[in-house]
Amino acid sequence: MTVALDLADIQGNILSAYGRLGFPKGRFLVLHVHDAKAGRSVIENLRPRVTTAVRWPSRHEPPAQGQVTQLRPEVTLNIAFTFHGLIAMGVPIRTLRGMPDEFIDGMPARADILCDNFPDDISTTWDPVWCPSSDSARRIHVLISLNAQMQPDGTAVAQLDELTRQIIGLCAASGGVSVLEGHRGADPRWQDLSALLQQQKDGSYAPIPVEHFGFVDAIGDPVFEGQMPPARAATAMIGQGALMPDQSWRPLATGEFLLGHPDEAQEIAGAAMPLDFSYNGTFIAYRKLHQNIAAFRTFLTGTATRFAAVMGMPLDEAQATLMAKIAGRWGDGVPLVVAPTFADWMTFRERRVVAVQTKDAAAQAVLDRAMVDFTFADDPLGAKCPLGSHLRRANTRDMLDPTLSDVRERGGSVLNNRRRILRRGLPYGAAEAEEHGIVMLATCASLFRQFEFVQQQWMQYGLDFNAGNDTCPIIGNHDDEAKFVIPADPASGKPPFICDRIPQLVETRGGDYFFVPSMTALRQISTGTVDPT
Template structure:
């Protein structure tokens, strides 16, 4: 059955990756609640400003962006944005998208009833700090930003408000970002100490966390890119689930973003993997906090601030590139690009190794892409675009093309963990059945200077993982796939990019084609490339639940 979502009840940041939809600037602001009634008033004052997942009109075309999702209604929603039918909402795209989320102790501080809170999952109640051993964060607890080190007592983080903003031509945020920040401060002032804005971000203890897409100049204008500080392209493999898109868009995006069926075709994942109140991949609706209306259309989110050791990464790639070049007799530049691609699973511009196994294949791939652009060949461009996501690992069981412990293959093993992966006949294949319950929606943006940044700069990624079960999805991937290698027959080897490399024997094995007789190439002594700077677990409520919280009318009976 087609899943029809109540988009006006779902917060927009769940379904939308704002950074890829015209909001390359962002600011996350955190608050603590010291008076429950004033905290609820703060939430209720913010509620009308929250951006939902309701469809946006496209003002550039002067027409509705999308038709109604209700199959019984054939009319286009009127261009002025007034709903023609109940539930058929369409809004103008905002200049700043605003969303809100709460830690468990934030819900406690706002006096959400105990009967509701006790049905929250254990990992959400514990919070990220208490789960540090499971996540592999233990060695870095002392390096967290002050806001997370001090998140106890009257300084505990309770509320997170995200502001995602458009950009001016000079690369700075639009003035509305500062205006919305000022409104948040004004609400705090009006609460007379009932709600307090928490400071402590970065080495300068800033009052909020700023972020920005990495920009590039083209024809005298700045444009946002999908790069992060290691200069690797990201954002290709986000999951696609039922109801998130419609029609042809769902069919196309599910290729590479959905689940692999036994016949090797693609389908969107179950909605319940990412939104509470819907069937998941087990065809179950998991138990949730009562009343059902409090949980339905909400979800959970892991906020992670991840520092990137850019100098260490560049130095290591240069050193390993020199060794690789000497071993295989290739130019240094080719060797460095190859080592990076083998660590990540994609070339630096995002082309997957499964689509372009060698450096020469990659060059040919980009030549075809450039030719298709020059000819404005839309069918060819569409065909090439699918190659960024439409691949499986069955043709590469040994990892000779894409190493089995590369970051990409760990984060989403696709069909690789099929118990019948090596069977030559398709009759017994299970596709990606064992992986479908481990997928997460990834959100966030880079932070810190990126252009001529001084040595030792604090820079990295704000990473948001959105899923229905933090334990089954986010924590499993982080613990079992990123910080461990047994599922990939790699012992205790961790992810070469985000894994812990505190031991001198941390390594990545780059397997070669067995037919060549060449020995594998070992990237040894991996440095620590990514360090957590703090974070926590949040509940992202529906608009219905947000009204309940703000008005103090949560009734678990």
């Protein structure tokens, strides 16, 4: 039975990735609440501006009969709280004691679990605003998320700066809330984000879905029950939902991403009291990730030269292939499982060019589906897509199915379904600037079972992928002996290739755990009416 969610009760950044919906600019502010009454006043003033999950009218087709819509804003606004932020807002301890341990601890306290104290302690590498401090007045309590539409010249709409000024002014006038400074970047009062931009023939700029290393990003986000209209979900769940033993797809259970709903185990996780305080809320892990672009390019150039010599291929082909083997996808997002060789990739791209030129919608749909509709059943040794590549670590699909070799008894993606996370975020900084990378919001119902498991077990260890101590070649921790093995195709007659001395490509620059309340709970918080009895 299709789940019908109360979209007006859910904050919009849970169900939707704003960057894909015409909001390529972003900004985060973090607040400290000195006085509960002042904090509640600020949140109550911002609450009417919060963007919910009620859908906007499509820019391509009119809404269905009876469908409720809201106006598309110039700037979206969403609010989340740390555990200590909920205490500062006056939420009763009886309510908060039902919160999960990892959320109560907070991300900085779990840096060792997340392998973040590498290559140096977070106290020296994280942005000052995120670093643990003995000064209680520096503790982060509230996260304000803003996403903005863009002007043709590539800058954010003016409403982003205007809304920022209003928030800062509101905090100052409250007498009990402060905007915390200490973000590395153009302005220490906030963290700015922007999709990478490409100049058009008319001189204007358009956002492109590419991150600083050059990979197309944000492909294959999970699809769950109630997230979108049934007709759209029927298509979107293919390759992005749960894989069944008969190799069909279904949406993941709502409770994997929204609290108060049944999850994949048909359980409803323990929650704070009253029950509607957690219902339709979720948790996010805020992660600021610095990308070492120069180190990546140097490593890629040097390793591709050796790779080309061993494999007997041109240098440009070797470099593109090496990037694909590390990521699990070609630079434009085409999966290696779908196009295992450079020639296959060129053929795939040519088919897309022809489909676009001839306006063949059916052919385009088939190619789009191939980007996400694949499994690893026919590549058990990683000859097409290496077992330790980023793609196979981030979403193992059917790879960990213990019955994978038996086509009659396959279990689908059961072991993977409990580890999925929604990824939200945008790049920050320019490649030529000192500060550049991506801010990711990992959204899930269980920070421990989903985010922390993937970050620690799948990104920082290799045992589940028969890779020993090898970590993820992109976001893993790399010491002087870091390596990545590219298995050989048995039919090629070539040996496996070992990428050695991989530099540290990604480093955390800060983060924390936040609770994203429903609109109902947000009103309870802002009015001080949380009653756990």
